[in-house]
Amino acid sequence: MxxxxxxxxxxxxxxxxxxxxxxxxxxxxxxxxxxxxxxxxxxxQGIIDGYEVRLNPERFSRKQVAFIEIMPQPDAHIPDLGEKLAAIADILEVHYTAGNDGFLLKVRTTDTETLGEMLQKKITTIDEVLSTRTITVLSTIKETSRITID
Amino acid sequence: MxxxxxxxxxxxxxxxxxxxxxxxxxxxxxxxxxxxxxxxxxxxQGIIDGYEVRLNPERFSRKQVAFIEIMPQPDAHIPDLGEKLAAIADILEVHYTAGNDGFLLKVRTTDTETLGEMLQKKITTIDEVLSTRTITVLSTIKETSRITID
DNA sequence: GATTTCAGAAGAATGTAATTCTGTTTAAGT
DNA sequence: ACTTAAACAGAATTACATTCTTCTGAAATC
Structure with a gap:
């Protein structure tokens, strides 16, 4: 098709x-x-999944991009934790990753301050979260969701 | 406005x-x-940046998501390296990050095999690349580009 | 090789929608 | 209160979306 x-x-x-x-x-x-x-x-047929408007994050105070690695507690229920993380505002992506058996999040906040608030108030307060490592983005050279279709 | x-x-x-x-x-x-x-x-005014169709990556053999941390050579010209990375097919995002002063890439490939090929043939062959660390995604709980607009 | 079948395409018709323009209203600043 | 600029409504025109019917061509069946 x-x-x-x-x-x-x-x-x-x-x-x-x-x-x-x-x-x-x-x-x-x-x-x-x-x-x-x-x-x-x-x-x-689900080949086309939908249509989106692309907004300028800067105009909506969402300029700061960061990635957060989440190390779950050894006894954590992974699917539950994933859902909890996905429900938090400004967390755009939640991936379960190989290697450390943890999550990798992509977030968009106003600045590093609000990023810190999110970490302290929304993320580290979750029981299943053992520790985190944050990678803040200084500048973005490319950012698209357009996949290659040959 | x-x-x-x-x-x-x-x-x-x-x-x-x-x-x-x-x-x-x-x-x-x-x-x-x-x-x-x-x-x-x-x-x-650039508030709206464009309109995109959201395609199902699975239907285009781009199911495998991975993130790649790039450590550049100490003497590397960072902007050049960023552009080189951004030009590689199936690299969707290129971010310059704090801390390690490196890049974080988001890529979409068919499987881990093609991911490995990309690493060996397209990325580690770049002079300015000192080393890499790849985080492969096992499953994605949430993935959107929709920013919060309050 | 003839015939059947069917998906895909065209074309026409009808109902909506997009776009432009004009005149009016609203709001802000003086 | 007066001026100015921006935003809105409404009407008119042009273009588009959608449906339905018919047609074509390619594969499958006999």
């Missing part, structure tokens, strides 16, 4: 998701109805 | 970016022309 035509459609949507269907159909050389049918199908 | 009405508009777009303007105008209680004007302005 991911043939050349769909690839072309997806590449267009990756560039600019809020583009009229009719414009897509022009660029891929299909009738609008055909494009619509293809997009609907990809949505239903 | 980021007032209550714009917040309402942005929240709607965060949920579902490919929503008709007319539908947004209904939900916020403004005329379609007013909503359009507000959105255009936010786009021009």
């Amino acid at each position: 991911i043939d050349k035509k769909n690839m072309k459609i997806l590449k267009i949507l990756q560039e600019k998701a809020r583009i009229p269907n009719a414009e897509v159909s022009r660029q891929v050389g299909l009738a609008p109805s055909a494009v619509l049918e293809r997009i609907r199908k990809m949505e239903n | 980021i007032d209550k009405k714009n917040m309402k508009i942005l929240k709607i777009l965060q949920e579902k970016a490919r929503i008709p303007n007319a539908e947004v105008s209904r939900q916020v209680g403004l005329a379609p022309s007013a909503v359009l004007e507000r959105i255009r302005k936010m786009e021009n």
Whole structure:
């Protein structure tokens, strides 16, 4: 189902998701109805997961990026801990990682101060959390969620 | 410029970016022309940065997430190294981090094997790279780029 | 090789939506 | 109160989305 035509459609949507269907159909050389049918199908099949607006974090006081490694208590219930972490505001990503059997979080806060507050008030207060290691980001060269689709 | 009405508009777009303007105008209680004007302005002011389609990585053989810490050579030219890393396919994020004065990368590959290939062929071959430490992700509990907008 | 079947595409029709423009209202600063 | 600029509504025009029917071509079946 991911043939050349769909690839072309997806590449267009990756560039600019809020583009009229009719414009897509022009660029891929299909009738609008055909494009619509293809997009609907990809949505239903879970190839397309949704459409997002990309906001400028700076304009919303979320300039500071940081990554936090979480070492859980030896007896911690890992899935529970994962859910607890995922529910905390401004924690954008929660990954369970190999090696140390811990979590890696990506967070976005206003500044290092609010980052520290989050650590102290929201994260280290969780019972299952044994210790943490924070990597603060000084500058970001690249940050996208666009995956390679060949 | 980021007032209550714009917040309402942005929240709607965060949920579902490919929503008709007319539908947004209904939900916020403004005329379609007013909503359009507000959105255009936010786009021009860089509050809205763009619109993206969210694809299912699994369907494009990009299931494996990993984070890679890069320790640069002491004499490395940091900006150059950052650009080199950012240009490599399947490296989605390149952050320059405090503490070790290194980079943290987020990558998406097919599996651990292709991850290993990338490391050996694309990353460790760069002169300025002294050493690396890879954190492979076993499972992801949460992964979003949606920032909190209060 | 003929025939059947079916997914995908086109095209037309209809109902909506996007966009532009104008005039009015609102709010802020003087 | 007066001025100025920004924001909004409403109408009109243009374009688009969506549905439905028909058609085509490629594979499967006989």
